[in-house]
Amino acid sequence: MGEVHIxxxxxxxxxxxxxxxxxxILATWLVMAVLILASFAVTSKLSLIPSRIQSIFEMxxxxxxxxxxxxxxxxxxxxxxxxxxxxxxxxxxxxxxxIPGVGTIGIYEIVHEKKEFIxxxxxxxxxxxxxxxxxxxxxxxxxxxxxxxxxxxxxxRFINLKNPINFFVGILEIMxxxxxxxxxxFRLFGNIFAGEVLLTVVAFLMPLFAPLPFLALELxxxxxQALVFSMLTAVFLSVATTSHEH
Amino acid sequence: MDKIGVEPVALLTQIxxxxxxxxxxxxxxxxxxxxxxxxxxxxxxxxxxxTEKMQLEMEKLEIKKTEVLDKAREEVKKIIEEGKKAxxxxxxxxxxxxxxxxxHIIESGNxxxxxxxxxxLKALHRETVDVSVKMAEKILKDVLSQEDQRSIIDKKxxxxxxxxx
Numbered sequence: 001m002g003e004v005h006i007x008x009x010x011x012x013x014x015x016x017x018x019x020x021x022x023x024x025i026l027a028t029w030l031v032m033a034v035l036i037l038a039s040f041a042v043t044s045k046l047s048l049i050p051s052r053i054q055s056i057f058e059m060x061x062x063x064x065x066x067x068x069x070x071x072x073x074x075x076x077x078x079x080x081x082x083x084x085x086x087x088x089x090x091x092x093x094x095x096x097x098x099i100p101g102v103g104t105i106g107i108y109e110i111v112h113e114k115k116e117f118i119x120x121x122x123x124x125x126x127x128x129x130x131x132x133x134x135x136x137x138x139x140x141x142x143x144x145x146x147x148x149x150x151x152x153x154x155x156x157r158f159i160n161l162k163n164p165i166n167f168f169v170g171i172l173e174i175m176x177x178x179x180x181x182x183x184x185x186f187r188l189f190g191n192i193f194a195g196e197v198l199l200t201v202v203a204f205l206m207p208l209f210a211p212l213p214f215l216a217l218e219l220x221x222x223x224x225q226a227l228v229f230s231m232l233t234a235v236f237l238s239v240a241t242t243s244h245e246h
Numbered sequence: 247m248d249k250i251g252v253e254p255v256a257l258l259t260q261i262x263x264x265x266x267x268x269x270x271x272x273x274x275x276x277x278x279x280x281x282x283x284x285x286x287x288x289x290x291x292x293x294x295x296x297t298e299k300m301q302l303e304m305e306k307l308e309i310k311k312t313e314v315l316d317k318a319r320e321e322v323k324k325i326i327e328e329g330k331k332a333x334x335x336x337x338x339x340x341x342x343x344x345x346x347x348x349x350h351i352i353e354s355g356n357x358x359x360x361x362x363x364x365x366x367l368k369a370l371h372r373e374t375v376d377v378s379v380k381m382a383e384k385i386l387k388d389v390l391s392q393e394d395q396r397s398i399i400d401k402k403x404x405x406x407x408x409x410x411x
Binding site: 008009019025029035042043046050058061062065082084085134136137 | 249250251252253255256257258259260261263264265266267268269270271272274275276278279280282283285286289
């Protein structure tokens with residue numbers, strides 16, 4: 001192992017129906033499978049007197065639900081599928097990269113007459129496509145909920161012909177919605193990718209013991225980034241669906 | 247954008263993945279678990295309410311119990327008093343009738359004694375007369391003649407009879 005393997009892009013593993021499947025997509029599917037199977041296992045035998053595993057799931061979901069409820073109020077019933085999935089999906093995608101073997105087990109391929117290492121799995125959120133996808137869905141759904149809740153008033157925030165100041169503010173609002181996507185996508189990607197790089201470099205320099213505190217730190221960062229993404233979405237949703245005209 | 251790795255196919259795949267997760271998780275994870283949490287909350291609330299109600303009921307019952315006990319105590323007191331009164335009157339009756347009976351018995355006894363006394367006196371009278379006659383006969387037989395005897399006896403008899411009377 002003579003060099004550190006760091007790739008900004010997710011690498012292509014194989015092709016499926018002509019579409020190239022990258023290692024981060026593979027990891028995403030793995031996380032999806034685990035989450036769905038775990039959910040099935042728990043919710044197929046729910047009881048009023050909870051088992052231990054049911055208690056843990058209830059604590060996680062109930063806790064996140066109550067946390068978001070403090071932000072959006074009663075509208076949480078409508079928003080929870082979005083913000084809850086953002087939180088749980090992102091946190092497991094983040095932590096996936098910390099599992100030993102993810103990013104280190106892979107194959108060597110000849111690219112451009114050069115032997116190149118291609119890891120089989122890569123933390124799902126360490127791929128800009130994943131974070132950009134989440135950001136786009138999040139912002140699009142914010143617009144959707146804003147428009148369906150407030151209707152014309154929501155549209156009026158962006159296109160306002162009543163006076164020039166409001167017209168200009170409307171343009172700024174449109175731009176801010178666009179920057180939301182960028183900031184969402186790059187905040188998550190940047191944090192998780194940087195964490196991966198940090199862990200790789202530390203493990204390369206000193207493989208024993210030294211990565212431990214950084215692993216703990218990355219666990220924390222993974223949690224915080226998931227919370228930030230979902231909380232910001234909840235805040236934006238709350239702002240988008242609250243009427244300011246009185 | 248290409249340098250950082252944005253690819254339309256991968257992007258679309260991840261969007262679809264995410265939307266799928268939203269649908270699946272909300273169906274098989276959030277809905278049942280939140281429903282269960284709500285149900286449990288409701289059950290606990292009901293239980294607490296029920297406990298409160300039962301407590302109130304118990305307090306009411308306690309009050310009722312003391313009321314009934316008080317009432318019963320008063321009744322018992324009344325009954326005892328009445329019994330005492332009735333006993334007293336019966337006692338007085340018994341004493342009175344006993345007095346009467348005693349008086350009656352004493353009276354009848356007195357009467358009997360009186361009649362007995364009279365009988366005995368009569369018998370004594372007769373006996374005395376008989377004895378006197380026999381004594382006189384015996385004594386006079388030796389001393390007096392038959393004539394004298396008779397006269398004296400007659401005289402004495404008359405005397406005794408007068409005495410006895």
